Amino acid sequence: MAPYAATITNKLALHGATIMGKTNLDAWAHGSSTETSDFGPSRNPYHTDYVPGGSSGGSAVAVAAGLIPAAIGTETAGSIRLPAAWSGVVGLKPSYGRVSRYGIVAMGSSWDCPGPITQTVEDAALLLEVMAGHDVHDATSINAPVPQYVSELSQPRKLSIGISEEYFANVDAEIMQSVEKSIKLLEDLGHTIKKIKLMEPKYAISVYMLLQRSEVASNLARYDGIRFGKPRSFFGKEAERRILLGTYALSAGYYDAFYKKAQKVRYLIREDFEKVFTQVDVIFAPTTPITATKLGDCSKFAFYGEMMDVLTEPASAAGIPAISIPIGMHSNGLPIGGQFMANYLDEQSLLQAAYQLEQNVQFDRLSVMQKYE
């Protein structure tokens, strides 16, 4: 047990939240399916043969099944949005630095963003309002005013929404149908849909792979079993792989070719978004290329996480906020998620857009809860 509390835990408690417990996740948050947990896998509430997505899968499952009204997840690149999309709930990854990381086991320090996983966009707005803000214990937390997200939510604002073809490549046909339906709905609501051009999401994967592994190798160095926890031999295969790759990328002679170059590309991704956000308020895209995979199937994919998180990683690389909401049901009985991305610190537009779509999209989130009552 930790001898101190995280800033967000304190903030939530201060605002009257009752902390019900700790939810399941991939070990060290290294995964996209919640199958690698030391406590065993979590299962998708819509179909228990399927995974809920990860790494914050336990949080998404608990919310989707109605065990709790809201949960906290931490996203390094996809870990909130992916399980939210696959489990049919709302997952909000705030801007990097918007919410304090103090007290959260670090994975990729320059990527990690704690955020809410909820049943509705309004609840996500409410939790973000409580969690966000400057923290003297986190030097990377942003000292910027936190807007009144909830009261601003129902503003009948007309937004300019960007659509990028680059985010549609290799996406499941039924997911694309839901996405197109959502775009039509948004247009009918009076928003302007604009075609934009973004850098191909695959570049974010390479950036993420190098930078996150480097930070992981560094952040896990303290778990040597001398002061707390178990010896290093207890690290799982995935942690071991990440430590080795990160250590290699940071080694003398390789640093410039890997870490430094990846940092440069990361900066280009940020610039790419900055440019687009001078033309549009938000970007709309599918959250995942496919729906949830079967339990045990993750080993069939060579780069499972990278493939499943391909559409979420660019926003994480850029540090911009993004939200995934359910936008439909696949014929396989599994939920489909769509995501909005907004400019740095503009969670306001993100929530407003998501709220309006949520009010008009037909998604039954109650039947699954009744199943587990």
Add this chain to the structure above:
Amino acid sequence: MSNYTPVIGLEIHVQLATKSKMFSRCSADWFGKKPNTVVCPVSLGLPGALPVPNKKAIEWAILIGMALNCKQNKVSKFDRKHYFYPDLPKGYQISQYDEPFSFDGFYEFTSKATGQLKKVRIKRVHLEEDTGKLIHNGEQTLVDFNRAGVPLVEIVTEPDFDNSEDVKQFLEELQTIIRFLEVSEADMEKGSMRLEPNISLRKDGETDLPNYKVEVKNINSFNFAKRAIDFEVKRHEELLKNGETPAQETRGYNESKGITVSQRVKEEAADYRYFPEPDIPPFEFDDAFFTHIREMMKELPHEKVKRYVDMGVSQDDAYILTRDREGSKKFDALLDSLEHDIVGKAASLVVNKKVGMDAEAIKAMLRPKETDEGLLNEVVDRVVFENAAQVESYRNGKESLLMFFVGQVMKGMKGQADAQKVQEVLKEKLK
């Protein structure tokens, strides 16, 4: 030394006397405390704990850089330096790699060993966090994390020293500077100042750096630093004369035996896998920030020496008076109540006669004494009469005898005479 010249560089660590630690809010007052009581989640490197830099420590580190005539990086950052050791809680030390706060400085002093002006180039001055301490207890090794996270300034010189005397003098003067800046007590015994000389030898007349160097650790006094260097220089010289190259290694100084012992042979440079500390955003300092730090600058010892000399104090006395902060503060207070023309004499009394810094007492000693002129004439006559032989010599040109007569007269006057007056009367009577 006939054939070889020592090439010596220094790495000096100074613990800053800030109230809290470098990256956390727990107390930095760790010395002598019960083990593992001056700690917090951040200094223990607990999961989820994050470093937040101590502004005062950054200002003080830059202040030291400025005192050593360094340039300052306007853009700077912290980096993670990775290595595994049980006293390092996070598996990495937060340090500075390629953008230290200060770089490219120098320090000049008049070498007591050579009498020459010696200029030592300062490579860099950066800030990092201290580690915990291992306590070896029989079969057990225990870790105390009280010291972990205390701000530590690292000062690196270029290999500009060629003798151990200059090293010792530089270290003493550096310690005085640090103390004058009031940023650390720089106490070698308590470990708030630590040093690691690196030593090698090159043939006289050569300018390239030797192809090896030996680093010496476990030195906890300036005298030991000198002895360790002397020992190493002799050891290298013997090896080189036998056609061998001393091993590139780290050695420890054994103070009871006065020798160094090999600790670790470095085959190649360690790979610390530095990368920018992602938990601390980089710094961009503006001119106002540097001005603010410059305003914190104290009068430095060598500046004080110059001021005292300009006021009439001898160079040697001025140097001695500026070796400790409190002493020189007292002397400054004394100066305020002394007339300008007796400053030099007052300094001499304080330094050479160990007279306390009491303005009234010093003034009384330096003020001309009331002299009984009748008695003085009598005493002078008697001294001249009783020392006929010496009088003869004096009159034949041995003028140094004057001080002998002054002494005799002062004795006869039981000290109650103005020395100046005594000389006048004596000179007249001895004509």
